[in-house]
Amino acid sequence: MITLYVEENYEALSRRTADLIGAEIIHNPSCVLGLATGSSPIGTYDCLIKDYKDGKIDFSKVKTVNLDEYIGLEGTHDQSYRYFMNTQLFDHVNIDKSNTNVPDGTAKDIKAAGEAYDELIASFGGTDVQLLGIGENGHIGFNEPGEFVAGTHIVDLSESTILANSRLFNSADEVPRQAITMGLHGIMSAKKIILIASGEKKAEALSKTINGPITPDVPASILQLHPNVVIVADKAASSKA
Ligand code: GLP
Numbered sequence: 001m002i003t004l005y006v007e008e009n010y011e012a013l014s015r016r017t018a019d020l021i022g023a024e025i026i027h028n029p030s031c032v033l034g035l036a037t038g039s040s041p042i043g044t045y046d047c048l049i050k051d052y053k054d055g056k057i058d059f060s061k062v063k064t065v066n067l068d069e070y071i072g073l074e075g076t077h078d079q080s081y082r083y084f085m086n087t088q089l090f091d092h093v094n095i096d097k098s099n100t101n102v103p104d105g106t107a108k109d110i111k112a113a114g115e116a117y118d119e120l121i122a123s124f125g126g127t128d129v130q131l132l133g134i135g136e137n138g139h140i141g142f143n144e145p146g147e148f149v150a151g152t153h154i155v156d157l158s159e160s161t162i163l164a165n166s167r168l169f170n171s172a173d174e175v176p177r178q179a180i181t182m183g184l185h186g187i188m189s190a191k192k193i194i195l196i197a198s199g200e201k202k203a204e205a206l207s208k209t210i211n212g213p214i215t216p217d218v219p220a221s222i223l224q225l226h227p228n229v230v231i232v233a234d235k236a237a238s239s240k241a
Contacts, residue, residue: 002210002229006238010198013234014043017131017196020230021048022057024129024192030061034130034187035089036141037066037081040196041131045089052093059095065120065127067141068181069105071154079168080105103152103180110180114152118186126189134197136164138205138218142181147216150185154178184222193229195220197237206233207240 007013021044024031035041051057066085075082082102090100101120107113121127132140137160143149144158156178157165166172187193197206209220210231223229233241 001227002223002231004210004238004241005230005232007232007234009234010043013196013198013232014047017041017044017194017232018047018051020194020232021129021131022051025057025059025062028128029058030063031128032063032065032124032126034127034182034190035064035066035085036131036133037068037084037088038133040133040198042088044131044196048089049092059093061099062095063099063124064090064095064101065117065124065182066100066102067132067187068179069103070176071105071110071178071180072176073105075102079174103182105176105180107180110154114154114180117152117182121182121186121189126186126191128191130187130190130193132187132193132195132220134195134202134205134209134220135161136201136205137161138208138220140184140187140195140220140223142179143184143187143219145217145219148219148222149183151183152180152186153183154180184219188222188226190226191228193223193226195223195229195231197231197233199234200236200239202233202237203240206231206237210241 069081073080142155162175166175208218214221
């Protein structure tokens, strides 16, 4: 079941999402959070850092599992998702970094790394809350349109994703062509899913996610099968929903 919250703007969307995650941490201090990268969650992470500094939430027992990572980028690379998580959230709260997990894009055996990642998620019984952004083409994590894949796997990035993500690199040529991503079983095994969508560019994908058929052409449409999904969107992103 999908519940849609429409917020006035990105600030309100970020506050709302941080409140939902903060509530989870207060309810269950040892919770497992599934976390996402990209521009969409940055405001949420800022709010969570503020809440931590204000003494409202405590990350000391929280565990995290991230969705994805570029193939070939070390965690120290400033465009790697490990680096993103450290600088946007982990370095600013009292989380134990050994409790944070990001797929290893430099593993020699990516298949084995993927299987180990799925075992980790299964050992938690799935995440308590999985935070998601959404690609302009309806991807979640790096599950690109074309097929539903259950397990953590290596993926060839679509041209549209390379183009969209090139804004963060010096040029499109520098964007890695492959990524390792949590698969759809890992995402859907979450007890609760929160998807955030901001801006007009996401309106079409969001509309198809909520109202369209469940199809590999729009990977996020699989969320219709999950019993507890909250979509937090701003007015622009929800304009076609
Ligand atoms: C990347 C990430 C996704 C993210 C998407 C949207 O491709 N792998 O997890 O949701 O981009 O990013 P943004 O929030 O910057 O629009």
